[in-house]
Amino acid sequence: MKTVRAGLVTALVLLACAAPARAGAGHSAEEAEDNWLMLTVSHGGTPSAAKGGTMLRCDPPGGHPHAAAACAELAAANGHIGDIPAKHANCPADYVPVTAHAHGKWRGRAVEYNGTFSNTCVLATRTGSVFALDEA
Template identity: 45%
Template sequence: MTNTTHAVRSGLFAALALLTVGASAPDRTSAAHSDWLYVSLTRGDARSFDTRGTLLLCDPPQGHGRAAQACAQLRETGGDITRIPHEHAICAQIYAPVRATAQGRWNGRPITYEQTFANGCVMTARTGAVFALSD
């Protein structure tokens, strides 16, 4: 396991631990209705270890540079990434696969999403700001 993969997994477990602690706090209502997704990108083929990710929180928006826009897009679709309106984009026909994954909770429902796109431009055109992780 690479250091990056280990760091991503460690960060996810730490974030989930914090959410668990928050859910057991006296004010369970706000913690139970928090909208969050752990979003990650893997560039390259299935054997690639070039994965990075972040925890996108939406109450208030935080997690990456376009968190406010990503949360707004998710609110409009009830947390369904597949319903984000596709942007009109002219993308090069270069095959540079990127796999986008998301797991979390939205409006109290579990969310799981995984899709491989031909390249980052196509991914952004179809998923908006949700996977806009900074380099």
């Protein structure tokens, strides 16, 4: 009987210690559901009508080959893809247009983004890792 009581007391102490740590450890399920973007990149000057794309989830990052970097860039730009700082690169002058499209939610706010770029290098310099949909 004493062994059972000791085991119950130990279990209760462990549960009491674990509960506060879990509660403050991260974001709520609702916040995690509000940080996602469906991303597509199509060749040409108009968004692709094709179904599919890549789902970027943040909190925790996933579903995207460069999810951690893309989520960090979005967090720094408060979810505004157009506000991601441009990176310097020597892109070729080739005109092979690509159109990037994103829709979803960032911290509960609807996100809709369309951008056409002269080539994939320019796309990468202007949008960081968000539309880097190639495998890592």
